[in-house]
Amino acid sequence: MSDVNRPTLGPLMSLVCFHSLRQGAEDNAGRALVVAAGRRRGQELVDALSLRGFSQDPEAIRQKLDAALGVDGTRLCLVQSVEAKADGSYEIHITEGACCAGVSSDEPYCAFTLGAFIGAMSAITDRRMLGHESVCSAMGATECVYQIAPLD
Amino acid sequence: MAMSRQDQIAAVLDRLASSAGNDVSGVAAVSMDGIVLVSKMSAEVNSDRVGAVAATMMGVTRRVVGELKIGATEETIIKADNGLFMVLPAGDQSLLAVNLRQGANLGLVRIEARDAAKAIGLVL
Numbered sequence: 001m002s003d004v005n006r007p008t009l010g011p012l013m014s015l016v017c018f019h020s021l022r023q024g025a026e027d028n029a030g031r032a033l034v035v036a037a038g039r040r041r042g043q044e045l046v047d048a049l050s051l052r053g054f055s056q057d058p059e060a061i062r063q064k065l066d067a068a069l070g071v072d073g074t075r076l077c078l079v080q081s082v083e084a085k086a087d088g089s090y091e092i093h094i095t096e097g098a099c100c101a102g103v104s105s106d107e108p109y110c111a112f113t114l115g116a117f118i119g120a121m122s123a124i125t126d127r128r129m130l131g132h133e134s135v136c137s138a139m140g141a142t143e144c145v146y147q148i149a150p151l152d
Numbered sequence: 153m154a155m156s157r158q159d160q161i162a163a164v165l166d167r168l169a170s171s172a173g174n175d176v177s178g179v180a181a182v183s184m185d186g187i188v189l190v191s192k193m194s195a196e197v198n199s200d201r202v203g204a205v206a207a208t209m210m211g212v213t214r215r216v217v218g219e220l221k222i223g224a225t226e227e228t229i230i231k232a233d234n235g236l237f238m239v240l241p242a243g244d245q246s247l248l249a250v251n252l253r254q255g256a257n258l259g260l261v262r263i264e265a266r267d268a269a270k271a272i273g274l275v276l
Contacts, residue, residue, distance in 0.1 A: 030211015032186040036204035039187070064193060118187070130187055152156040 006060035012075060014035060015101050022099070027045070031111050038115020045069075054124055058082040061124060069116070076093065077113055080143060088127070089149035092117050100138040108133035110144050121148045161190045161276045168250070168268040175256035177235070181272050182206050182247045189276075197251070199208060206249040208238045218220075227262070238267055243273020 004011045025033050045068055046052055051059070055061060066079035077097040084090055094117075099110040110133050118131040127150040135145035155163070165179045169192060178193035186207030191199035213228040231239045236252040238261070248269040252261055 027213060028212070029208050030205065030214060032184060032207030032211050036208070039204075052167040115185070118185075128187070130183060131185075152158045 011018055015098055019101075019103075020051070026111065034111035035115035035118070038112040038117075039119035040115075041112070042116040042121075042124045043117025044119075046120050051120075051124050053126060056084065056125070058084045061121075065117075065120060075143075076116060087149065088125075089147065090121055092121075092146040092148060093143050094146070095137070095143045097137065097144050100136060100144060103138040104140075105138040106137065107139070107142075108136040109138035110136060110146070113144070114146055117146050118148055125150070127151075157275050158190055161272055162192070164268050164275070165190055165192045168264055171264050172256075172261050175252055175261050176250060177253050177274065178251035179268075180206070181242060181250045182249055183244055184210075184247065202249060206237075206247055210247055219230065227265075227272050229258075238262070238265060240269040241273075242269040243276055246272055247274045248272055260269045 017138050021070060022034055049068060051064060054064070062079050062082040065082070067073055069076040072079045075098070077094040080093040080095055082090060082092050094113065095100075097110055097113045099113045103109055113133055113134050114134055118129050122129040129148050129150055131148040133144060134147050135141045135143065161181045165181060168179055169176050178191075178197060178201060180193055180199055181189040182190040182203040183189055184207060186204035188199050188203035191203070193199045194204060209228050209230070210225070214225050217223065217225045225241060227238055227240045234254050236256060236258065238250040238252065240248045240250075242248045248265060250261065250265050252258070
């Protein structure tokens with residue numbers, strides 16, 4: 001994807017199209033499809049950045065992911081913090097996530113973005129990870145918080 | 153020492169594979185988001201991909217069931233000319249994916265698979 005062959009429009013597109021794609025996929029095939037796509041993106045990102053086994057330092061991970069996904073990257077979201085916990089899990093805080101932009105929901109709404117962080121953290125740590133969203137800006141919060149934990 | 157959840161699920165999958173004999177060529181427990189919890193698939197199968205596909209199959213099936221208003225999803229089965237692939241809900245949080253060989257005793261495997269899915273649901 002490094003050569004997007006869009007000399008006028010460049011590599012970015014509107015959230016309107018992103019949301020249409022996500023909602024259409026989810027309406028017809030369920031959330032797993034979107035999460036899986038996010039996981040793949042996260043894993044590919046880690047590979048592209050040569051981050052497999054890169055570091056267990058949460059701030060170093062945050063900086064790398066924010067550079068790739070934030071305002072100077074693909075603009076999926078701003079990575080505000082990555083916190084490592086004693087049990088091997090990670091708590092990740094993001095703002096301005098693409099999944100939730102302009103969305104109001106009664107339940108956590110991130111799917112692609114959550115998947116991207118599950119995939120990225122799995123690849124960085126080389127551990128199989130599960131994830132869920134404990135706080136979501138689509139529900140009125142100021143940020144989205146992902147809990148990503150290794151399987152047992 | 154208490155068994156981990158992964159070990160407990162692995163034991164359930166081993167029991168299923170054992171009781172189904174040669175009919176089953178692979179089994180996996182998968183999260184609702186398509187993440188493989190435990191896989192007993194053969195080495196040539198990309199279990200991560202199968203997990204994502206199994207969860208998507210369940211998602212599609214649930215939408216079909218919902219659109220047609222035919223109740224709760226119990227299982228979804230794909231039949232090919234050289235085998236079958238079955239996916240069942242395993243509690244609220246996970247799925248059981250079963251790969252069956254051609255000519256498998258589907259009736260027997262379905263019974264065993266439902267028991268295994270129930271057991272996995274209790275672990276998670």
